[in-house]
Amino acid sequence: MNVSRKLLLSSLILLSLVISACGGLTRSDKPATKTWWLKPLSAATPESTPDEVKVLELSVNVVPGLDSDRILTLSTDAELNYYTAARWADNLPELIESLFTRSLQTSGKFSVRSKHGVVGHQNCNLSLEVREFFANVDPAGQSHEIQVSINGQYVCPSLAPKVIQLQATVPVRGERMSIIVAAFQQGIDAVLRDLLAQLEH
16 A cells, blocks of 8 residues: 555656656747848839840858848957847848848849859859948947948949949947837838849949
8 A cells, every 4th residue: 555655656756757848848037039021122113115124143242250130249359249038031132132132123124043053154243241240239238330341343245344232330328129120121222222223223
């Protein structure tokens, strides 16, 4: 009888441990990860004839450390880190390529193709490298500005190759993630407007 009682007690303890462990799989004190969205530049589509629309092959690369869907920070000590529980909708190369493709096509002046496909010798070519895409933080870990820097080259038949340099610095006015993402959006809008201006001249 004593052995049965001990066995029953052990079984109850084991069962309670299993139940509490399973509960830990569905509950967490960590905040839920939020996914943040950036929009392409919206511009009124000008009237263009089919002959004026350039076929553009686009490729986007990023420097080491930026190939991530994390929303990154850079400290004054050059430490690359990220905001917890916050991500972009995709990894940075795919995110930037999508934003630039949609913005260029909306301008009405380009029909954009990924450079990963078949390359046409008569097409224009835009190769970009993202060099900075993070929030600069001070020694206390407070975000103070967004830094966006993208360089590249634009090559079109019958035109001299053009060096592309895009840069934007946007102040951050608070620590809420929505404010930080809004600053990134301003930075993206600024470099996209600059890119369209550089491609027109």
